Amino acid sequence: MTAVDTTDAAVPTTPSSAPRRAARPDGAPRRRGSAFDRVLPYLLLAPAVVAILWLIGWPVLSVLVTSFRRLNLRELTRGQVVWTGFDNYAQILGDPGFWTIALRTVVFTALVVAASVVAGLLIALLMRQVNPVVRIALQVAMLLAWAMPLVAATTVYQWIFDQQYGILNKTLVKVGFDGFAGFSWFSTGTSTLGVIGLLIVWQAVPFLAFSLYAGVIGIPKDQYEAAGMDGASAWQTFRAVTWPELRPLMTMVTFLSLLWDFKVFAQIWAMRKGGPDGGSTTLPVYQYLEGISQSHFGVAAAVSVVMVLLLALLTFQYLRRLVGSQEGAL
Amino acid sequence: MAKKVAANAVALVVALFFAFPTYWMVTSALKPRVDMLTSGYDLVPFSVTGANFATAWNKAGFLDSLANSLLVTLSAVLAALVVGLLAAVALSRMRFRGRKGFVMVMLVAQMAPFEALLIPIFLMMRDLDLLDRLPVLTLVYFAVTLPFCAWTLRGFVNGIPLELEEAAMVDGCGRWGAFRRVTLPLLGPGLVATSVFAFVTAWNEFLYALSLVNDQAKQTLPVWLSSFQSQFGTDWGGAMAASALFTLPVLVFFLIVQRKMVTGVTAGAVKG
Numbered sequence: 001m002t003a004v005d006t007t008d009a010a011v012p013t014t015p016s017s018a019p020r021r022a023a024r025p026d027g028a029p030r031r032r033g034s035a036f037d038r039v040l041p042y043l044l045l046a047p048a049v050v051a052i053l054w055l056i057g058w059p060v061l062s063v064l065v066t067s068f069r070r071l072n073l074r075e076l077t078r079g080q081v082v083w084t085g086f087d088n089y090a091q092i093l094g095d096p097g098f099w100t101i102a103l104r105t106v107v108f109t110a111l112v113v114a115a116s117v118v119a120g121l122l123i124a125l126l127m128r129q130v131n132p133v134v135r136i137a138l139q140v141a142m143l144l145a146w147a148m149p150l151v152a153a154t155t156v157y158q159w160i161f162d163q164q165y166g167i168l169n170k171t172l173v174k175v176g177f178d179g180f181a182g183f184s185w186f187s188t189g190t191s192t193l194g195v196i197g198l199l200i201v202w203q204a205v206p207f208l209a210f211s212l213y214a215g216v217i218g219i220p221k222d223q224y225e226a227a228g229m230d231g232a233s234a235w236q237t238f239r240a241v242t243w244p245e246l247r248p249l250m251t252m253v254t255f256l257s258l259l260w261d262f263k264v265f266a267q268i269w270a271m272r273k274g275g276p277d278g279g280s281t282t283l284p285v286y287q288y289l290e291g292i293s294q295s296h297f298g299v300a301a302a303v304s305v306v307m308v309l310l311l312a313l314l315t316f317q318y319l320r321r322l323v324g325s326q327e328g329a330l
Numbered sequence: 331m332a333k334k335v336a337a338n339a340v341a342l343v344v345a346l347f348f349a350f351p352t353y354w355m356v357t358s359a360l361k362p363r364v365d366m367l368t369s370g371y372d373l374v375p376f377s378v379t380g381a382n383f384a385t386a387w388n389k390a391g392f393l394d395s396l397a398n399s400l401l402v403t404l405s406a407v408l409a410a411l412v413v414g415l416l417a418a419v420a421l422s423r424m425r426f427r428g429r430k431g432f433v434m435v436m437l438v439a440q441m442a443p444f445e446a447l448l449i450p451i452f453l454m455m456r457d458l459d460l461l462d463r464l465p466v467l468t469l470v471y472f473a474v475t476l477p478f479c480a481w482t483l484r485g486f487v488n489g490i491p492l493e494l495e496e497a498a499m500v501d502g503c504g505r506w507g508a509f510r511r512v513t514l515p516l517l518g519p520g521l522v523a524t525s526v527f528a529f530v531t532a533w534n535e536f537l538y539a540l541s542l543v544n545d546q547a548k549q550t551l552p553v554w555l556s557s558f559q560s561q562f563g564t565d566w567g568g569a570m571a572a573s574a575l576f577t578l579p580v581l582v583f584f585l586i587v588q589r590k591m592v593t594g595v596t597a598g599a600v601k602g
Contacts (some may be wrong), residue, residue, distance in 0.1 A: 051413060
């Protein structure tokens with residue numbers, strides 16, 4: 001609490017003592033504001049800016065700096081500062097195990113993002129076609145999936161996929177696949193990641209589908225009528241009308257999904273702690289293992305930096321456009 | 331016509347896919363232990379019991395971690411809302427030197443890769459002697475949600491016409507009075523939508539809760555639930571009941587503000 005209290009204390013007690021004169025808040029210099037009016041915006045911004053610089057800005061710099069140090073428990077307890085240049089990077093990049101994990105993370109992210117964005121789009125389009133009652137049923141069902149906390153959902157999936165008593169194996173046996181009696185879904189890294197991927201898609205799709213549906217119903221009706229009069233097929237209508245209208249939204253949700261899915265940790269750790277035998281370990285899990293479990297803080301910081309660089313690489317195009325458009329819109 | 335029927339059928343199958351885990355969580359939680367561990371096929375529970383809920387509720391650590399989660403989450407969200415609203419009002423209602431720069435700071439801070447800041451934040455909190463103490467999580471969750479809150483609230487404040495405040499001031503309100511009586515009530519829905527998103531983020535958070543707090547008495551619910559299974563591997567009924575209790579508050583919030591969620595998140599994430 002202490003630190004929050006500190007920032008709160010820096011908040012100007014909300015300007016109940018504000019001057020009675022109605023200075024125009026948009027600052028149009030019709031009447032010159034008092035000194036208080038001029039500092040007021042800075043006072044209002046101060047707590048947020050202090051918090052952001054302290055808790056985000058400083059760690060960002062610090063992770064870069066730490067990645068060039070040897071910082072294990074020994075150095076930490078002795079307060080030693082040992083600069084090692086690019087040694088940490090050389091160590092992780094020279095480790096074939098790291099490349100396996102990095103590649104696995106990128107492939108896993110790409111598959112999960114592609115699956116959830118496509119599923120989200122299909123469901124959004126589907127929602128326009130169905131009866132209102134069916135639509136509401138679908139929306140409520142998605143809301144249920146969306147609302148379940150990550151670790152609760154992970155627990156439920158583990159129960160569904162349980163080797164012995166899981167409903168999935170029971171069902172598969174019941175419909176005739178006897179081989180699934182006692183089948184373990186968590187015996188290899190790939191199938192473990194498959195279950196985790198399904199879980200992530202299941203949780204991600206509701207937001208994507210709702211957002212894209214909002215976009216779909218925003219497309220003017222007359223465009224469809226015009227396409228209908230021209231005798232366009234369903235696919236042609238999609239290509240000519242729906243897709244151009246949805247594309248900005250699609251780019252945005254893809255970008256958000258990349259950000260979210262690349263750094264997934266809770267589901268992977270709670271499912272099998274990156275196992276079996278590290279088979280479902282991804283970069284965030286690797287970072288946690290190196291940094292927190294083994295106290296190799298320098299190496300873990302280097303992993304973090306590589307993670308951010310990889311993510312930046314994946315989202316580069318979109319980031320560039322986003323920053324460009326924001327500069328105009330500020 | 332056949333197409334329409336097919337679309338409805340597909341939609342219902344998809345709905346089943348999304349609803350099933352919730353259904354299975356609730357019915358499993360209600361099943362007596364013996365029914366869960368037979369190889370019988372029981373999509374519908376044969377008999378119903380509250381025993382699993384009692385087990386979960388009384389299990390060591392559940393109430394503590396529930397209280398910890400509520401305390402940490404609510405205090406972080408409250409702090410982020412207050413600090414974020416002040417910043418939002420400044421950025422939306424006032425013109426001053428460096429405004430664009432501050433807007434940029436909020437935008438960029440939102441994209442901060444928090445998962446990648448684990449090591450420096452861990453070291454910083456260790457130096458501050460905050461490890462293993464709940465305020466450390468409040469502080470982190472406050473920082474995680476603050477840029478989003480400030481940004482989203484700025485959008486909501488932008489949406490309220492300044493003329494309304496000006497009219498109140500003409501009628502004799504001070505600037506603060508006009509803000510409190512006119513803008514603040516209109517901001518209500520925006521505040522609720524923003525706080526729900528912040529609440530869910532903090533309520534779900536796992537990496538920092540796992541890393542910064544070791545003391546079992548100070549665990550949050552996600553960490554407690556994840557260790558629940560490894561300790562009591564076979565008690566799926568208890569685990570399902572605990573999961574259901576964990577889900578309930580979020581579900582209630584979601585049902586209340588479902589529509590606002592999408593606008594809130596999308597607005598906060600991208601739009602200016």
